[in-house]
Structures are given as C-alpha cells and as structure tokens.
Amino acid sequence: MISFDSLPGNTALKSSLRNALSGRFPQTVLLSGDDPDGLKTLSCVLAAAILCESGGPRPCGTCLSCRKAEQGVHPDLMMIDAGDEELKVDLARRIKAENAIVPNDGARRVTVICHAQNLNPMAQNALLKELEEPPGYAFFILAAEQPDALLQTVRSRCTKFALAPAGAAVSDEEAAALLAPYLAAVAAQREERMMLAALALEKTPRRTLMGVLGILQAALRDAVFFAKALPQPPLQPALETEARALARTVPASRLLAVYDWIGELIGRIGRNAAAAAVTCALTSDVYRICFL
Ligand SMILES: [Zn+2]
Structure with missing residues (x-):
C-alpha cells in the first residue's frame, strides 16, 4: 500500500510534507537528495497524495486513485524517469501539451521528473512559464540528485524539500x-x-x-x-x-x-x-x- 512509510527515516521531512498536504500544497516542488531510489519513492508517494481522493490524511493508500498511482496506471500522473539520458526540449513540449488538457479522473494532474538535473538548459527554459504559472490543476515534482545543476530561474520557482543522505537513515x-x-x-x-x-x-x-x-x-x-x-x-x-x-x-x-x-x-x-x-x-x- 502506498504510504509515507515506503521511505525509511526522514521523519522531519515527512512531517513537513504531511503538514503541507493538509493545506494548500505548492504546485511546483523540488525534491533533492543523493539517493535516486529514495527520491523516486518519495516522488511517487507525494504524487499519490496530491491525487488521493480521501478526505483524511493523504495518501490513504486505498482509494481508486491511490491504487492506480501505485500500479503506475493513473491517467493524470505523468512519471518521467529516463535514467541518465539527457532530457531535451521535445520532452518539455510534451509535458506542456499534456498539462494543457484538463485531468481525466479527478481535479488534479501531476508531472514527476526524475533526475531533473538532466533537463538541458533549452528544456528548462521551455518549462519556465509552466513552472511559474501552472494551470490550477497542474502539479510538478522535480526530483534531482544535483539540484545545483538546475538553472537558478527554475530552482527559484520551486518549493524545496531535501531528503537525508542515503545511509543516514537512523531510527x-x-x-x-x-x-x-x-x-x-x-x-x-x-x-x-x-x-x-x-x-x-x-x-x-x-x-x-x-x-x-x-x-x-x-x-x-x-x-x-x-x-x-x-x-x-x-x-x-x-x-x-x-x-x-x-x-x-x-x-x-x-x-x-x-x-x-x-x-x-x-x-x-x-x-x-x-x-x-x-x-x-x-x-x-x-x-x-x-x-x-
Ligand atoms: Zn487515496
């Protein structure tokens, strides 16, 4: 079941994310950390939480939306993980085109970009406006192992959260x-x-x-x-x-x-x-x- 417990440790981070989710969650988030697996896990949980239909703490893990997100078949969740590949401007254009369409299932649409530092400068520039003034239903999660490699103009548009370093998990x-x-x-x-x-x-x-x-x-x-x-x-x-x-x-x-x-x-x-x-x-x- 998808939940914040999927990521070990990081108690303080998870608590601030839960707090943020109970209010008006920022539409553009930059998650940083040196552990790509941890970043991806947390990005998935966060995306599920944003899309979750429960009235209580999110993600509930049991609603239809949470189950679709967990199975990777949610129509309003675009998960981009191209490994070490350079992320080029055509990807940025595809993201913009997807986000121009209102959500299928619920009221929100989430785009997760893993290894966001691999967005080349042209792709980042193409996404700037989208990140600054996204449609009301659109949410972006940029997950980056090297957030400093992103343009300052991109970083400044994001609310930042950082994972504890890999191996730092301590009970x-x-x-x-x-x-x-x-x-x-x-x-x-x-x-x-x-x-x-x-x-x-x-x-x-x-x-x-x-x-x-x-x-x-x-x-x-x-x-x-x-x-x-x-x-x-x-x-x-x-x-x-x-x-x-x-x-x-x-x-x-x-x-x-x-x-x-x-x-x-x-x-x-x-x-x-x-x-x-x-x-x-x-x-x-x-x-x-x-x-x-
Ligand atoms: Zn749910």
Missing part, C-alpha cells in the same frame, strides 16, 4: 538516545557536559550523524513551538522532555538561530568538515548562540 530511538544527553546539557547551560555529549555524537559515522542532526533540528523546532506555547504535536515525541526543558531556558528566537546553525553544520559535514569542527560547532558555537 528515532537511536537518535534520541544520542541526542537526549546533549539537549539536557544545553538546557542546563553546562558547556562541559555539552562537550562530552558532542564528543559521543562525533564518533557516529558521518552519514548517520547528518541524519541525527536532522532529528536534532526537529527537536529544536518542537522546542520553538513549546517556547511560543503553540499547540502542535511534537515531531520527536522521544525527545519531548528535553525539548520542553530547552524551551524553558532558551528564548524562541535563539532556538531558531540554533536550528539554522545546525542546518549550516549539516551542509559542512556534507562537504567533509573535520570531526573536531563538529564538536566545536555543537559546543562553543551553540552555547554562544543560546546564552551570550
């Missing part, structure tokens, strides 16, 4: 066990305890660490919601106690600054930052952002 429980001592140390304003906890984090393999830090961001987001007393179920229930403690000692604006800083750190680890730099970033830098 919420494992991540919580690693992160709880760290978050408790921050909440207690104890820099030397933060250092000890960060040293333990530093020993995890790089890709796992990136996944763990993604979960740290989700816990920080929870702490922001707690600090602002916004009613929202926590993204990371296993770290709720620590997030609440953090919300009592660190103001929401500083928690948001830490959230951004962890995002920057994940990028640096992806670019092979030294382990010592990670510990320093999680210790003195986070301490300074929170308390000085």
Whole structure:
C-alpha cells in the first residue's frame, strides 16, 4: 500500500510534507537528495497524495486513485524517469501539451521528473512559464540528485524539500538516545557536559550523524513551538522532555538561530568538515548562540 512509510527515516521531512498536504500544497516542488531510489519513492508517494481522493490524511493508500498511482496506471500522473539520458526540449513540449488538457479522473494532474538535473538548459527554459504559472490543476515534482545543476530561474520557482543522505537513515530511538544527553546539557547551560555529549555524537559515522542532526533540528523546532506555547504535536515525541526543558531556558528566537546553525553544520559535514569542527560547532558555537 502506498504510504509515507515506503521511505525509511526522514521523519522531519515527512512531517513537513504531511503538514503541507493538509493545506494548500505548492504546485511546483523540488525534491533533492543523493539517493535516486529514495527520491523516486518519495516522488511517487507525494504524487499519490496530491491525487488521493480521501478526505483524511493523504495518501490513504486505498482509494481508486491511490491504487492506480501505485500500479503506475493513473491517467493524470505523468512519471518521467529516463535514467541518465539527457532530457531535451521535445520532452518539455510534451509535458506542456499534456498539462494543457484538463485531468481525466479527478481535479488534479501531476508531472514527476526524475533526475531533473538532466533537463538541458533549452528544456528548462521551455518549462519556465509552466513552472511559474501552472494551470490550477497542474502539479510538478522535480526530483534531482544535483539540484545545483538546475538553472537558478527554475530552482527559484520551486518549493524545496531535501531528503537525508542515503545511509543516514537512523531510527528515532537511536537518535534520541544520542541526542537526549546533549539537549539536557544545553538546557542546563553546562558547556562541559555539552562537550562530552558532542564528543559521543562525533564518533557516529558521518552519514548517520547528518541524519541525527536532522532529528536534532526537529527537536529544536518542537522546542520553538513549546517556547511560543503553540499547540502542535511534537515531531520527536522521544525527545519531548528535553525539548520542553530547552524551551524553558532558551528564548524562541535563539532556538531558531540554533536550528539554522545546525542546518549550516549539516551542509559542512556534507562537504567533509573535520570531526573536531563538529564538536566545536555543537559546543562553543551553540552555547554562544543560546546564552551570550
Ligand atoms: Zn487515496
């Protein structure tokens, strides 16, 4: 049955997609990540969710639309996966022509372009207007392993979501066990305890660490919601106690600054930052952002 559970890990990402689906979902989305299989799986789930006819959480997995999407026979779902081939302007024209026709089955039509970085510049330019002002029923999912290879004009028209790196999938429980001592140390304003906890984090393999830090961001987001007393179920229930403690000692604006800083750190680890730099970033830098 098609569902967000088809993709392992990525808890925070799936949660933001579910939130987005419960409101006005953006018509043009750029999914990025280094795992082509994960990207394709998530693109299919997302396309099914956009097309799903259920009134509840989508994709429901059981309605006729979800079953057609899962079997790859939905008439309003155009799935383009040409592997490593260059995607040329005639494809862009075909996409435009398809999207000029109103949907067959329901109220929406979805075009998924896997390996979107293979769209050549001419094809991207031909799609620009379509991406900027799609017909009300048309949705686009661009899945790209190298999103930076797309033209800036294309990227700027898309709402962006990123998958955790392949191999970074870590269970919420494992991540919580690693992160709880760290978050408790921050909440207690104890820099030397933060250092000890960060040293333990530093020993995890790089890709796992990136996944763990993604979960740290989700816990920080929870702490922001707690600090602002916004009613929202926590993204990371296993770290709720620590997030609440953090919300009592660190103001929401500083928690948001830490959230951004962890995002920057994940990028640096992806670019092979030294382990010592990670510990320093999680210790003195986070301490300074929170308390000085
Ligand atoms: Zn459904």
